[in-house]
Amino acid sequence: MSYHGLAKNFLESQGISIGDIISIKKEGIEYKGMLLDRVEDADEFHIVLKLDNGYNIGVAIDKAEINLINKGKRSKIDHSPMDMQKDPKLMNISIISTGGTVASLIDYKTGAVHPAFTADDLLRATPELMDEANIQGKAIMNILSENMKPENWVQSARSVVDEINNGADGVVVAHGTDTMHYTSAALSFMIDSTVPIIITGAQRSSDRPSSDAFFNLMSSVVAAKSDIAEVMICMHATESDNKAHLHRGTKVRKMHTSRRDTFTSINSNPLAQVQDGKIKIIDTNYPYRKRNQTSLTLNDSFEPKVAFIKSYPGITSELIDYHIDKGYKGMLLEGTGLGHCPDHLLPPIRRAVDEGVHVVMSSQCLYGRTNLNVYSTGRKLLSAGVIPVGDMLPETAYVKLAWVLGQSVNKEEVKNMMLTNLKGEFEVKSSSKYFSRDYGE
Structure with missing residues (x-):
């Protein structure tokens, strides 16, 4: 386990391991749940439980009483190959993972989150994807999005183009949300695409009941099958799991630290929405590039300074x-x-x-x-x-x-x-209609 110091001694003295169901009493309050592991650089004064309602809570061990309820069984993520047969009636969609929580697996015995590196992993976590498309997946990197550099944008673009050249009818890029709009702009300028390129992520970890990972990934695969051959970000349109917006990669920005509908099109409308497995065009001001309308090209030179x-x-x-x-x-x-x-x-x-x-x-x-x-x-x-x-x-x-x-x-x-509008990055005339001050009064 990653517990150390006082926390490790506290747990070992009671014979408690990660994945066990325990109760911990502190200051007259009792918490019951599954003991989760912690990151390696966590402090030594707290332990973390997953409560029955699905949320995680950290509890300071000082003056706490702990009791074992049930021993848990550690499980291992199954990485054995799946027998996947391509359905000729379905489109071929590639999912590329750069990091972030949207492409991850949950070990429900321990609560640990594991990166999903292959198509097999993704389909085990989200088998519903097989109803939408033939899925090919791979991880090209596994970094936090705040650590992205221009060379990572280039690596992502080259991988996207490789997937298209290898027959992908659309590409989904799983990405951390913090700098997703930088990457979407970079891919927009680098690639003239013949198919949709969809970037998606998750604001809330897959081990939380309010996670947006499943809905965003499913919506992105639907979007990747559309006729819109542009780089777009696909994320929740509202706080509810009812629809997702497709934002043009050069007109979108993360606007809230934790809301599921954090991504907003600025000085424009979202390009389209995904709802009930269907695409509806919203922005008719700027004509979108259609599938196979142009030839696939890649211009991936960047000036780092x-x-x-x-x-x-x-x-x-x-x-x-x-x-x-x-x-x-x-x-x-x-x-x-x-x-x-x-x-x-x-x-x-x-x-x-x-x-x-x-x-x-x-x-x-x-x-x-x-x-x-x-x-x-x-x-x-x-x-x-x-x-x-x-x-x-x-x-x-x-x-x-x-x-x-x-x-x-x-x-x-x-x-x-x-000053040339290359990928819809600016409007010739901006309108104040995009700036809403409707407070519902």
């Missing part, structure tokens, strides 16, 4: 100078309001542009668009060579700049590419 800098009261000019001196090729500035920053940043920004650094301006407001023609600060930024990117999300603009600089370093080509 691109900075993402947020303007804030008190920001110093040396922050800009630092990135110039370190040889950065591009800077994405997340400006205030219409795309502003303090006047004292203008000299280092001019220096950056003069020395060949490509400087792009977005807005931290998210909704609405940058406009550097309204106030004097904006006009000064324009004259310094800063490129405004309309209503493009800051994260999308950062990813796009890194990708564009992987394609060209020519000043005019970079500017033209940043």
